[in-house]
Amino acid sequence: MKAQGFVHKYGDNVDTDVIIPARYLNTADPAELAKNCMEDIDAEFVSRVKEGDIMVAGKNFGCGSSREHAPIAIKASGIACVIAETFARIFYRNSINIGLPIIECEVAAKEIEAGHEVEVDFDSGIITDVTTGKTYQGQAFPPFMQNIIKQGGLINSINAKEA
Amino acid sequence: MGMTMTQKILAAHAGLESVKPGDLIEAKLDLVLGNDVTTPVAINELSKFKKKTVFDNTKIALVMDHFTPNKDIKSAEHVKQVRDFSKANHIVNYFDVGQMGIEHALLPEKGLVTAGDCVIGADSHTCTYGALGAFSTGVGSTDMAAGMVTGKAWFKVPSAIRFELKGEKAPWISGKDLILHIIGMIGVDGARYMSMEFTGEGVKSLTMDDRFTVSNMAIEAGAKNGIFPVDSQTLEYIKEHSAKPFVAYEADPDAEYEAVYEIDLSTLRPTVAFPHLPENTKTIDEVGDISIDQVVIGSCTNGRISDMRIAADIMNGRKCAPWVRVIVIPGTQEVYRQMLREGLAEIFIDAGAIVSTPTCGPCLGGHMGILAHGERSVSTTNRNFVGRMGAIDSEIYLASPAVAAASAITGKISSPEELEA
Numbered sequence: 001m002k003a004q005g006f007v008h009k010y011g012d013n014v015d016t017d018v019i020i021p022a023r024y025l026n027t028a029d030p031a032e033l034a035k036n037c038m039e040d041i042d043a044e045f046v047s048r049v050k051e052g053d054i055m056v057a058g059k060n061f062g063c064g065s066s067r068e069h070a071p072i073a074i075k076a077s078g079i080a081c082v083i084a085e086t087f088a089r090i091f092y093r094n095s096i097n098i099g100l101p102i103i104e105c106e107v108a109a110k111e112i113e114a115g116h117e118v119e120v121d122f123d124s125g126i127i128t129d130v131t132t133g134k135t136y137q138g139q140a141f142p143p144f145m146q147n148i149i150k151q152g153g154l155i156n157s158i159n160a161k162e163a
Numbered sequence: 164m165g166m167t168m169t170q171k172i173l174a175a176h177a178g179l180e181s182v183k184p185g186d187l188i189e190a191k192l193d194l195v196l197g198n199d200v201t202t203p204v205a206i207n208e209l210s211k212f213k214k215k216t217v218f219d220n221t222k223i224a225l226v227m228d229h230f231t232p233n234k235d236i237k238s239a240e241h242v243k244q245v246r247d248f249s250k251a252n253h254i255v256n257y258f259d260v261g262q263m264g265i266e267h268a269l270l271p272e273k274g275l276v277t278a279g280d281c282v283i284g285a286d287s288h289t290c291t292y293g294a295l296g297a298f299s300t301g302v303g304s305t306d307m308a309a310g311m312v313t314g315k316a317w318f319k320v321p322s323a324i325r326f327e328l329k330g331e332k333a334p335w336i337s338g339k340d341l342i343l344h345i346i347g348m349i350g351v352d353g354a355r356y357m358s359m360e361f362t363g364e365g366v367k368s369l370t371m372d373d374r375f376t377v378s379n380m381a382i383e384a385g386a387k388n389g390i391f392p393v394d395s396q397t398l399e400y401i402k403e404h405s406a407k408p409f410v411a412y413e414a415d416p417d418a419e420y421e422a423v424y425e426i427d428l429s430t431l432r433p434t435v436a437f438p439h440l441p442e443n444t445k446t447i448d449e450v451g452d453i454s455i456d457q458v459v460i461g462s463c464t465n466g467r468i469s470d471m472r473i474a475a476d477i478m479n480g481r482k483c484a485p486w487v488r489v490i491v492i493p494g495t496q497e498v499y500r501q502m503l504r505e506g507l508a509e510i511f512i513d514a515g516a517i518v519s520t521p522t523c524g525p526c527l528g529g530h531m532g533i534l535a536h537g538e539r540s541v542s543t544t545n546r547n548f549v550g551r552m553g554a555i556d557s558e559i560y561l562a563s564p565a566v567a568a569a570s571a572i573t574g575k576i577s578s579p580e581e582l583e584a
């Protein structure tokens with residue numbers, strides 16, 4: 001599985017309150033949530049983002065509340081993959097559970113710039129900055145999590161086990 | 164290799180002799196928690212399972228606390244969805260207006276969590292129950308749905324940081340100052356993926372309410388959980404609140420830690436976290452002259468009766484500063500009732516504050532105290548992220564109930580010591 005798209009770049013400690021502010025948590029509809037994704041740190045994100053784009057950020061991405069609305073909003077906005085130096089733990093497991101591809105790679109997260117075209121190969125963890133031609137080795141998931149992602153999320157993997 | 168307290172609880176719930184950091188395990192759950200924001204998402208997910216029934220209707224707690232009493236039609240629809248689900252599935256521990264409190268204040272009070280339990284909650288501050296010697300951690304709604312159906316959850320076994328506490332805290336110092344001090348020291352990702360284990364003879368000078376506050380904010384250092392040993396105070400609390408069987412786990416003497424920090428409680432000063440991260444801490448002596456527009460005393464961090472007593476003690480016979488709105492929110496109905504019994508509600512009202520029904524309300528910028536552009540609030544809550552309590556250029560200063568109450572009186576960020584002078 002691969003993703004290729006243009007980069008939207010953010011800094012360290014992007015928290016779930018800016019990914020999707022609590023004032024919009026009175027809905028659970030992905031399309032509704034996507035309309036306000038990132039608006040408190042990047043009011044233009046929603047109008048700029050295109051299907052298949054890639055988000056790149058610094059350390060501790062997704063810190064704060066456990067709201068699954070955060071990865072859901074990012075996924076529904078069209079983002080195909082998030083690359084970060086590190087992820088906060090609840091965001092990490094939520095992303096796996098809902099099937100939003102995320103990948104940790106410190107160097108790529110530091111070097112790749114906004115607007116670059118980037119390709120991510122989820123199987124190998126290889127990230128290619130198409131604009132500069134540089135490649136990076138991201139951290140691939142352990143088999144246990146790969147299995148959840150391959151099945152399309154936690155629920156499918158549990159259903160498959162019970163079959 | 165010895166195990167930490169957290170590792171022992173996880174091993175026991177996974178049916179394993181031992182576990183080590185990084186192991187991926189499946190553990191049995193003693194309780195699955197959700198609130199009015201996260202449960203509707205979980206209910207929607209639940210319909211995708213082949214098995215659509217809950218694993219145990221007594222081991223699920225659904226607490227309607229974030230936007231309740233409902234602030235608008237959408238939030239009312241959410242609560243209705245959870246209410247209907249609870250009726251249909253005979254959920255015993257469903258808490259709505261009239262019985263509800265803020266989930267992490269309510270569950271220990273109702274005795275639904277006890278020492279040695281393994282708990283997940285679709286709310287990041289589920290780590291609060293570490294104060295009771297339980298393993299508890301926040302997850303998302305899909306995990307919650309899976310937990311409700313299977314009674315199990317997957318975990319990556321965490322490594323740990325140990326905080327060796329010694330000495331005794333000075334007057335006006337509370338668990339809030341300790342945890343803000345720690346987050347200031349290690350940063351908002353200082354314990355990412357790890358357990359925070361609090362040990363040492365200093366633990367005994369922390370009340371149960373102090374410990375709840377400390378464990379509650381473990382997530383603000385990125386931790387998976389924050390746990391205290393079970394001592395005589397814990398046992399007393401458990402005896403008073405819960406009839407559930409419990410197990411007191413202890414870390415092995417040869418357990419390994421990523422780091423060990425020694426903290427002398429007697430050296431702590433009232434501590435304030437500046438916008439917009441809980442790690443931006445300053446002691447009260449470094450704060451300077453910062454005028455404020457609002458004070459919030461409440462939340463799952465500091466909405467317990469001892470918090471109310473401290474704040475009332477400071478505000479008793481005094482008046483809130485002109486132009487400062489002071490909002491006091493008890494964590495649960497029981498805290499509310501006790502405030503009335505002790506005359507605390509009247510002290511707050513006489514001072515010019517309001518006393519609200521239990522709700523998360525302003526803590527997450529939901530309702531009941533939203534900030535306008537450029538306004539500043541001193542708040543006993545746990546997050547001061549951009550826009551958390553209202554307008555994106557508003558500012559939240561996190562502090563203890565003592566500092567919040569003193570600031571309510573002076574109209575600027577203040578230590579209660581100033582009022583004594």
Ligand code: SF4
Nearest residue numbers: 265462463523526527
């Ligand atoms: S009081 Fe605040 S932090 Fe605690 S559960 Fe409610 S919204 Fe979350």
